[in-house]
Amino acid sequence: MKLVVTLCFLCVAFTSWAQWVEGPAFPSGPTDGCYSFTIGNRVFSGGGLESNRLYEYISYNNSWLDLGRAGAGGIRSWAFAFTIGPKAYVCGGANGDPSKLTKDLWEFNSDSSTWMKKADMPKALDGGFAFSLGGKGYIGCGFNGTYMVSDFYEYDPATDEWRALNDYPGGMLLFPSSFVIDGKAYVVGGAGTVETGSLYRYEPTTDTWTSLADFPGELRQAGAAFALAGTGYYAGGMAGYTTTFRDIWSYDPEKDVWSNTGMELPHQYTAWITATGSGPSSIGEPQWAVFVAGAGFINSQLEFTSKTFFFTPPTANVVSDISNEVPVYPNPVQQSGELSLPSDAAYSIYDVMGRQILEGVTATGKVALSSIAQGSYTIIYKFPHSERIVRSKFVVQ
Numbered sequence: 001m002k003l004v005v006t007l008c009f010l011c012v013a014f015t016s017w018a019q020w021v022e023g024p025a026f027p028s029g030p031t032d033g034c035y036s037f038t039i040g041n042r043v044f045s046g047g048g049l050e051s052n053r054l055y056e057y058i059s060y061n062n063s064w065l066d067l068g069r070a071g072a073g074g075i076r077s078w079a080f081a082f083t084i085g086p087k088a089y090v091c092g093g094a095n096g097d098p099s100k101l102t103k104d105l106w107e108f109n110s111d112s113s114t115w116m117k118k119a120d121m122p123k124a125l126d127g128g129f130a131f132s133l134g135g136k137g138y139i140g141c142g143f144n145g146t147y148m149v150s151d152f153y154e155y156d157p158a159t160d161e162w163r164a165l166n167d168y169p170g171g172m173l174l175f176p177s178s179f180v181i182d183g184k185a186y187v188v189g190g191a192g193t194v195e196t197g198s199l200y201r202y203e204p205t206t207d208t209w210t211s212l213a214d215f216p217g218e219l220r221q222a223g224a225a226f227a228l229a230g231t232g233y234y235a236g237g238m239a240g241y242t243t244t245f246r247d248i249w250s251y252d253p254e255k256d257v258w259s260n261t262g263m264e265l266p267h268q269y270t271a272w273i274t275a276t277g278s279g280p281s282s283i284g285e286p287q288w289a290v291f292v293a294g295a296g297f298i299n300s301q302l303e304f305t306s307k308t309f310f311f312t313p314p315t316a317n318v319v320s321d322i323s324n325e326v327p328v329y330p331n332p333v334q335q336s337g338e339l340s341l342p343s344d345a346a347y348s349i350y351d352v353m354g355r356q357i358l359e360g361v362t363a364t365g366k367v368a369l370s371s372i373a374q375g376s377y378t379i380i381y382k383f384p385h386s387e388r389i390v391r392s393k394f395v396v397q
Contacts, residue, residue, distance in 0.1 A: 022266075023308040027055055027064045030304035032295040033077030037088045038276040039110045045274070045292045047076040047093065054108070059357065071106035071115050078126035078272075082137040084157055086110050089118070089137050091155075092125045101126055101145045105155070119160045122153055129178040131185045133204045138165075141173040141190065148172040148192060154204075169209045170198045175272065177225035179232045181253050188215055188225060188234055188251075195219035195239050199251075213256045217249055224273030224291055233261075236270030244271045244296045269294035269305045328379060332395040335374055339367040339394065347381035372396050 028034075031048035038044070046054035047070065054070035057063075070076065071090055079093030091105035101124035107116045121139070128142025128149075140152040150167040168187065170176065176190030185202040189195070197215035202208070215234060223237030223245070232251035238244045246264040251257070275291050293306045329340045341347060343365040349358040349372070358372065367379075374396050382389045 021310040023057075023310050024063050025306040026292045026308055027066060028053060028293075028306070030306045031293050032272050032304055033094075034274055034292055035076070035079045035081040035090060035093075036274045036276050036292060037081045037083050039083055039086055039088060042110060043276070044088065044108075044110075046070045047079055047090075048293075049077050050075060050096070052076065067113050070108075072104060072117070074102070076102070078142075080125070080128060080130040080139045080142075081274075082130045082132040082139075084132050084135055084137060087157070089155065089157070091121050091139070092128075092142070094126050098126075098143075099145060101143075107157070118157075119155075119162060122162050122164065123149075123151065125149065125151070127174045129176045129187050129190075131178045131180050133180060133183060133185055133202075136204070138185065138202070138204075140168045140187070141170075141176055143174055148174050165207050166209070168200070169211070170196065170200055173221075175222040177223050177234060177237075177275075179225045179227040179234075181227045181230055181232060184253075186212075186225075186232055186251070186253070189220055189223055189237065191221035191239075195221050201253075213258060215249070216258050217247060217260065218245060220245055222272040224270075224275035226275040233275075235275075236265050236273045238271035238297070242297055242300075244268050246270055266309050266311075267296070267305070267307070268298060269296040269303070269307070271295050271297075326390040326392050328392040328394050331392075332397045333369060335372070335396050336370045337396075338369060339379070341365055341367055341379075341381055342383055344384035345381045347379055350378045350380075369396060 028048050028051040031051065034045055034048045036045040043057040044054060052069050052073050052075050054067045055064040056067055058065050075096040076093040079090055081088060081090045087110065088108040089105060090108065093102055094100055095102050103121040103124035105118040105121060107118050123144055125142040125144055128140050130139045137155040141150060150172045152165045152168050153162050154165055155162050170187065171192050173190035173192055176187050178185055178187045186199060188199045189197065197219045199212045199215055201210045201212055218239065220237035220239050224235045226233050232253065233248060235248040236245055248261045248263045250259050250261050272295055273291055292308050293304065295302060295304050333339060341362045343362055345362045347360060347362065347367060376395050378391060378393050380389065380391050
C-alpha cells in the first residue's frame with residue numbers, strides 16, 4: 001500500500017562556500033509531493049498534496065512568485081517533470097488522492113509562463129523517475145493505481161508522441177531517483193518489496209541500460225538526486241515509512257565510485273525530495289541545485305514543513321582557472337556608485353548567500369550599482385578577448 005506522502009525540499013548550490021542558508025518559506029505551506037525543474041538559471045516548483053499552483057523563485061529579492069494555476073489546474077502530487085530547452089513538461093501524478101492518478105501531459109513555456117495540453121502518457125502513473133536527453137523526455141517506474149511498474153517511455157516534443165522502450169532493468173520500483181551527466185542518465189534507489197541500492201546508466205542512442213556500482217549507503221527510496229559539475233549527488237530519502245536520512249553522497253561517473261561527502265541536510269524533513277540543478281555559464285558562475293519543504297517521521301508521526309534551504313557543495317564552483325582575488329575599484333563603493341572593470345567584460349554579481357543579483361557586459365568599463373543594497377558582494381568577470389576569469393569581493397556602503 002502506498003503511503004500518501006512525498007517531499008519537495010529546495011536546496012541550492014551557488015559557490016564554493018559549503019553552507020546552508022534558509023530561504024523564504026514555500027508559499028503552498030507545509031507539504032510534500034511537489035515537482036520542481038530548472039530552466040537556465042530559473043527555478044520553478046509547484047504541485048503538492050493540496051496545491052495546483054506553480055511558483056518561481058526570484059533571487060534578487062529572495063521570494064517566490066506565484067505564476068498561477070499549473071496545467072489543467074488540478075491538484076498534482078508525485079508527478080513526473082522534465083525540461084527541454086525553454087520548456088518544461090509535467091505529466092502524471094495523483095489528483096488529490098493516491099488512487100486518482102492522471103496521465104495528462106502539459107507543456108510549460110517559460111518565456112510566456114503559459115501552459116499547453118499535449119499527448120497523454122500511455123498510462124496513468126505517479127512516483128517514478130524522469131529526465132530528458134537529446135531533446136526528448138523519459139519517464140519510468142512508479143505506481144499505476146494497483147501495482148508498481150518497471151515501464152519506461154520516451155516522449156518526443158517534435159511529434160508530440162510517446163513510445164514504449166525496454167523496461168527499467170532494476171525492476172518494479174516506487175520513488176527511484178535520477179540525474180543526467182554528459183548525455184547519459186543515471187537511476188538510483190527506490191523500493192519494490194524492499195528498498196534497493198541499484199544504479200543503472202541509460203544510453204539513449206542504443207536504448208540500453210548498464211548496471212553500475214550499487215549505492216553503498218543505507219538503502220532508501222524518495223531521495224534527492226541531481227548533478228553538478230560532472231558529479232552526481234544522492235541525498236536524504238526514507239526507508240520503511242519509518243526512517244528518514246540526512247546524509248549526502250556523491251557519485252563519480254568516470255570511476256564508477258560513490259563517496260559519502262560527510263555533509264548532511266539541515267533537518268529531518270528529507271523524504272520524497274525533488275531536486276534540480278543548473279548548468280555552468282560562459283563566465284564561470286557556479287552551478288546550483290534546488291530542493292522545497294518536505295516530510296519526515298518525527299516521533300513516529302508524519303510531519304511536513306514549508307522551509308526552504310540553499311546549499312553549496314564543494315564542487316559547485318566548476319571553473320578551475322579563476323584567478324586569485326583581483327581588486328576592484330573603488331572598494332568600498334558608495335550605494336548608487338559604480339565599479340570599474342575592463343571594457344566589454346562579462347560579469348555576474350552575487351550576494352553573501354550566493355544568489356546572483358546582477359549580470360551584464362560593461363560597455364564603458366563601469367558597472368552601475370544603483371539597484372544594489374548595502375552589504376558584501378562577490379563579482380566574477382571575464383576579460384574581453386581572453387579566457388581569463390577573475391573573482392573579486394567588494395562592499396557597498
